[in-house]
Amino acid sequence: MIEQILTNCISKACLELFGTQPEDQQIQIQKTKREFEGDLTLVVFPLVKMSRKSPADTAKMLGEHLQNELTEIVRFNVVQGFLNLVVADAYWVDFLKTYANDQQFGKLKSKNQAPVVIEFSSPNTNKPLHLGHVRNNLLGHSVAAIVEAAGYEVKRVNLVNDRGIHICKSMLAWQKWGHEITPEKAGKKGDKLVGDFYVLFDQKNKIEIQKLMETGVEAKAAEKESPLMIEAQQMLQKWEQGDEEIRSLWKRMNDWVYSGFDKTYARMGIRFDKTYYESETYLLGKSLVEEGLTKGVLIKKEDGSVWADLSDSGLDEKLLLRADGTSVYMTQDLGTAKLRYDDYRAGKLIYVVGNEQNYHFDVLKIVLKKIGFDWADRIKHLSYGMVELPEGKMKSREGTVVDADELMEEMFQTAKNLTSELGKVSDFTIEESAELFEMVGLGALKYFILKVDPKKNMMFNPEESVDFTGNTGPFIQYTHARISSLLRKANEQGITFDEIVDFGFELHPKEIRILHQLHEYPSTIALAAENLSPAMLSNYIYDLVREYNQFYQEVPIFKETDRNKMVFRLQLSKFTAQVIKSGMELLGIQVPDRM
RNA sequence: GGCUCCGUAGUUCAACUGGAUAGAAUAUCUGACUUCGGAUCAGAGGGUUAGGGGUUCGAAUCCCUUCGGAGUCACCA
Missing domain, CATH: 1.10.730.10 (Isoleucyl-tRNA Synthetase; Domain 1)
Known part of the structure; x- marks a missing residue:
């Protein structure tokens, strides 16, 4: 294209006229501002050192040279240190002739490189998708398409957070007050129904906390000790032990949510090549942590909890396994990262995740490297900002969430x-x-x-x-x-x-x-x-x-x-x-x- | 409190990563061939780029500082 032609010609011109060849970076070509005559503009300031002339003289010399050498350049003018170039009509016409009927115009040639894996959406299964997810989904979908158009092979993946205390809350509320209701009976999307029970849990739990506090218990303690909360935690333990009844309820309710999500995704127009579930990857994370322990790059404390010492990277210690051996978010993410890399041998791993998790991704990369995975450098966190409403942040508890x-x-x-x-x-x-x-x-x-x-x-x-x-x-x-x-x-x-x-x-x-x-x-x-x-x-x-x-x-x-x-x-x-x-x-x- | 990010017309966003007189949209005001589609186009007003200092040919952009806002620092995800 014309920019490349110009860059080459300017480079040679400098060598001829001033005796030095500039770096490509010194040749700055931009679109001419509307108020001046011309199509493209060369910023000559970076070149005056080698020309040893005033910006205006440098521009003039280069302008004349370009006009003589290139048929594409018909005129030029100099304003301060800017050389404005007028491109020949013939060039534009030729451009139109060449590409007007090319359906693929704009798409770049295939790079033939390792695929780019892009994770986005990453919902929890305890509530419906909201405005925050919308930004995430749209970004992920579009970035994937753009990177593809730029010539890369792209894999779109979703990571569903399908296990944990939050799901147990919905399950427990359904067990207690659901009366065997289903999305069909309720005439409601599954994700909405499950979300309702999540909210219901929160409401009932608040009442219990209130009661406890009236008997003199501190707020923080009350939150941990409320009967409902304890029951939810017990449910989580049963889940981890593979309790059949709990697992089947869990599966049933998650399926409701997935069919709800599918509808939302379909209307939004997004799709995935593969969906990962944390319930299937968290064990791999645990084994990675074990590996780190044997290699001596992680530390086990007296109570049995496992930590990564990140002080040499200027960060604190980070927990990787709880004292009771159960895994945390980071543990799971280590596992999914490894699994994903092994699945695709990716050249780049992009995570579309909100900027509130910047710290998490810094740590993730460091820990992966500590364990010995050099490909951690290929992880790129596409950190996007929050979506705010005129009345402030969205808060699910205050009902200001945009569904x-x-x-x-x-x-x-x-x-x-x-x-x-x-x-x-x-x-x-x-x-x-x-x-x-x-x-x-x-x-x-x-x-x-x-x-x-x-x-x-x-x-x-x-x-x-x-x-x-x-x-x-x-x-x-x-x-x-x-x-x-x-x-x-x-x-x-x-x-x-x-x-x-x-x-x-x-x-x-x-x-x-x-x-x-x-x-x-x-x-x-x-x-x-x-x-x-x-x-x-x-x-x-x-x-x-x-x-x-x-x-x-x-x-x-x-x-x-x-x-x-x-x-x-x-x-x-x-x-x-x-x-x-x-x-x-x-x-x-x-x-x-x-x- | 420590660390990170942000602050641009009344409002919502740009500014090709250090380049020209900081641009659009919206809102307000004015105008457009009796229309190749007016969900359009043209014009006007609206700015000390939060404040101050520095770096250089040149700063919204880089450095320092003050103020203001957000995020994070969990045996949550």
């Missing part, structure tokens, strides 16, 4: 209401309409969440999320629908635009801007993959769409009397639509042909 299913349904309804109001698709069948509302509603939700840099905390304002104007998913979908409409019309009128025609005319500035933006699609995918950031891709698509809409507004297509120009513009539009669709697909968002 994933309800949220999706609300978005569907909003799309339905708005679309009906506009009345543009009143000829759609019921099925077609439903499909469209789903596309638009979920598109709005997904884009709203993915456009924010994953690392940052984000604000989820329900009122703003249902706004479909501006920098939103529906805005992008609308542009796609509009282009589709244009192309339909061309077809109806029998205008063919797949043929390469004679481009012997000057390009409109708006056309160049669109072509320039399209030109950057492959490098944007590479950048987004490197940074594990769907936000970078989102912003790219948004910019593309804005450029197109400006073009659309200013430049006539069917009214154009020059047939060649008209055909060119149709082809440009088609190419734009294709990149919009391709990019949105990497975000997990579909685009309609009409809306």
Whole structure:
């Protein structure tokens, strides 16, 4: 591409003109700012040391050299230390000719490397998925697609936390007050039903704690000693011992939850290549800890608990096995990491997990290395920020949790209401309409969440999320629908635009801007993959769409009397639509042909 | 309290990882061919990038410091 051509040429020019060859990093090429003439800009400051001339003179010399050497560069101007280069129309036209009909445009060549394993979602089986999981799921799904587009083999895996005290709480509450109810009898999704019992446990338990405290027991002690809590712990022990009754109830209730999750995942449009269950991996973790003990890299204390001493890494000691021999979260994660690595021999292990677990992942890597696994370096924690609501943090106990299913349904309804109001698709069948509302509603939700840099905390304002104007998913979908409409019309009128025609005319500035933006699609995918950031891709698509809409507004297509120009513009539009669709697909968002 | 992260228009987000006069959207105000689809486009106002100091040709970005916020430091996950 043009950037590479320029870099090579500038490098040679420096050698010829100034006698030194610069590092590639010193050659900084960026998009020219809107207010100046040009397409690409070279920042010359890093080169003035070797040129021993003023920035302006350096820029001028390089500009003249480039203009003489490269047919792609037709003009240049110098503003302060910036060399603005005007790229020849022929280059852009050639670019369009080469790629406009390439369905794979943007996708990078296969790297032929070890697969990238990406874990996301990782739910607990005691309650339904909420807004926090939504960000996780959307991020994981999109990052996987982006990394795949960048040429890697990707494996999507889920890790279900299906064992532990929290599940026992739901089970116990169901046993006591459930009256043998099932999701079918209750007419409820399984994950919701189980979640209800989790809440019920908490309510009943609170009452008991209150009573204990009234008899003079300290709050902390009361929380541990409440009869319900003790009963739940006993249940957990029975579970670990393999008690048949408990295991079968556990399996039954977990299955309810899974069928609920499946529905949520399906509507969200996400899938996994493999699902790991902690109940199946925690024993492996234990054996890894044993291994560490024999190697002498872990320590056993007098009470029998096992610890990792991380003081040489500047951290504290970390518990790996309880005194009673049962495992903790870290133990299980050691096991799953090993299992996963062995399953795929992964070149990279990505974990999509909230930033509240940053410390956990630091420790995980260090402990794995201590035990002797060099591949611990391949672990990459995609640490994303929390989703906050206008009224503050989501708290399950205060009922401010935004439920994933309800949220999706609300978005569907909003799309339905708005679309009906506009009345543009009143000829759609019921099925077609439903499909469209789903596309638009979920598109709005997904884009709203993915456009924010994953690392940052984000604000989820329900009122703003249902706004479909501006920098939103529906805005992008609308542009796609509009282009589709244009192309339909061309077809109806029998205008063919797949043929390469004679481009012997000057390009409109708006056309160049669109072509320039399209030109950057492959490098944007590479950048987004490197940074594990769907936000970078989102912003790219948004910019593309804005450029197109400006073009659309200013430049006539069917009214154009020059047939060649008209055909060119149709082809440009088609190419734009294709990149919009391709990019949105990497975000997990579909685009309609009409809306 | 220790450690980590964050602080950008009223609000929600950008700024290609140190480059030009910090950009969008939203909200507010104004305008657009009786429309190739107005879920669009154009324009206006809105900023001491939390405050202060430093590093250099150049800082929202790097360093120090103060203030403010979040997370974490469990024999929870």
